[in-house]
Amino acid sequence: KDASVEVTVDTATTGPVIDKHIFGQFAEHLGTGIYGGVWVGKDSPIPNVRGIRTDVVTALKALKVPNVRWPGGCFADEYHWRDGIGPVDKRRVQINTNWGGVPESNAFGTHEFMDFAEQIGSEAYISVNIGSGTAAEASAWIEYMTAEKDTTLAKERAANGHPAPWKVPILGLGNENWGCGGAMSADHYVEEMKRFANFTRNFNPAQREGAARMKRIAVGWDSDKLDYTEEVMKAWSTHVYSWDIEGVSLHKYTVGGGWPPSRPSTGFGNDDYALMIGDTLSMDTLLKKQKAIMDKYDPEKKLLIAVDEWGAWLAPTPGSNPGFLQQQNSMRDGVIAALNLNIFARHADRVKIANIAQMINVLQAMILTDGSKMVLTPTYHVFRMYVPFQDAQFAPVKFASGDYAVGERKIPRVDAMAAKDKSGQVWVSLVNVDPDAGTSVTIPGFRTASGEVLTAPKVDSVNTFAAPSVVAPKAISGKASGNGVTIALPPRSVTVVKVSK
Ligand code: AHR
Known part of the structure; x- marks a missing residue:
């Protein structure tokens, strides 16, 4: 059979801009995602700038991370921001009840997070606590971060070492409030969300009004729970002047069926690979369903979708604390990352924010660390290769690759x-x-094509501290042929090329 595929790129049609924020990251106080992965403390022998590890910052800079969602996740609805400011030795030590039951020192708080975001050149996506906090607490936190001067909270921020206000361009109004965020019915969440949207005022004049105003993201649905999106949109469609939102979230993890997640992160074969690829491709169906609900109430597409948690959630690494959600990251995960980013790009008219879960050491991570050691994952390489798509204009493509089959299961080849x-x-x-x-x-x-290809000896090939370059991008180029350019794609691969006439 002729396995070659023709891909027609329509550059004449003006598609929507692929918002750079779909390449966002998520860093929760979970396992070693923050402590060990980002924060080692100022006195650590691991090279750091003000406690933030230098190797990680250097690696992340290359991804041009547009935003980092923090402090959770489930952790966000138990987070009280005052616990994480002021002298470190006076900060409250609590138990991280969601993740492993380990002590949370609060050594990494607002100032440390904002410093980290600045060091990697990223923006802040702050999730406020609706589940166990108050609107007054959330309101004071945003004022603490964004007020210019002369308010008591701005002076407190200055006394704690940061006279200049920070920017908060994205604000999450709770997280999964049907579950870990307070087990609220959709109606109850909507009433709470409206108060929080009303009172969380951004004091940066540029982020208060107009197109650049802070984007408030309400909680939408998770995989197959539709009611939150429906109720949020219904409320928004008749909202009064005092509150507004700019987006609704969607969470979808690639699990491969069953709960808790049990598919292995290494040592799997083609069956498991196809199972996971099939599951990840359902992101497209979920987005279509969420868009259909939003279109009913918002045909002008004023509100965006934030897929602010997505990625492969696999069985924990044997021997690790299961509450730390640690897993290896294989070539298969690189393919999963690329397929999801492509789906978000195809839905760029609505999907304007996305955050892979999670940045370091947790779930589908960019980076794994162990003490002073660090390794970049296949997912990291895909995000680096995709940098040219940040804020680029979507150009529709047409192709018919057919499927490949694993037993009964059919998966699109290309x-x-x-x-x-x-x-x-x-x-x-x-x-x-x-x-x-x-x-x-x-x-x-087109006559020329050049760029990078990521492939590996096997679908479950991984990078380790001992062998960090098993899955690493290599140069690739195409050859002029007939009226086009032809590129040879290895099996299980992700390729990004620039093409010219
Ligand atoms: O990313 C891990 C967890 O998954 C998040 O804390 C929660 O929002 C989701 O259920």
Whole structure:
């Protein structure tokens, strides 16, 4: 059979901008995601700047991380911001009840998080506590962070070492409040959410009003729970002047069925690979369902979707604390990352924020650390290769690759996505999902293609501290052929190329 695929890129149609914020990250107080992964403390022998590890900052800078969601997750609805400011030795030590039951020192608080965001060149996505906090507490936190001067809270911030206000461009109004965020019915959540949206005022004049105003994200649905999105949208469609929101969230993890997550992160074969790829592709269906609800109440697409938790959630690494959600990250996870980013790009008219769970050492991480050691994962490499798509203009593609089959299961062989960056350069992402067969792609109308390809000896190949470059990008280029350019794609690979005429 002829395995080659023609991918036609329509650069004449003006698609929506692929918001850079779909490449956002999520860093929760969970396991070693913060403590050990980001924060080692000022006195650590691990090189750091004001307690934040230098190797991690250097690696993250290359991803041009647009925003980091913090402090949770479930942790956010038990977080009280005053516990994390002021002299470190006076901060409240509590138990992280959600994640492993370990002590939480609060050594990493607002100032440390904002310092981290600044060091990696990112923006802050702050999630406020609706589940166990008050609107007054959330309101005071936003004032503490954003008030210019002369308020008591701005002076307190200055006394704690940061006279200049910070920016808070994105604000999460709770997290999964149907579950760990307080087990609220959708109606109850909506009433709470409206008060929080009303009182969490951003004091930065540029982020108060107009197009650049702070984006308040209400909790939407998780996988198959539709009621939150419906109720939030219904309330928003008749809202009064005193409150507003700018977006609704959606959470979807790639689990492969069953709970708790049990699919292995290494040592799996083609069956398990296909199971996970099939599950991850259902992100498209979920987005279509959420969009259909939002379109009913908001046909002008004023509100965005924030997929502010997504990624592969696998069985914990044997021997690790199961509450730390530690897992390895394989070539398969690199493919999962690319497929999801492509889906978000195809829904760029609504999906304007997304946050992979999670940044370091937790779930589908970019980076794994152990003491002073650090390794970059296949998912990290995909995010780095996708940097050119940040704020690029989506260009529709047409292709028919057919499926490959694993038993009864059929999986599309190839995925493709394209966009034009601000300089007019066209970039194409090509994913050869097939675990065993290479293929070639021809893009008509272009003569050159060059970029990077990420592949590995096996779908479950991983990078380790001892062998950090098993899965690492390599240069790739295409050859002019017929009226186009042809690129040979290895099996189980993610390729990003710039193409020219
Ligand atoms: O990312 C881990 C957890 O998954 C988050 O804390 C929670 O929001 C979700 O259930």
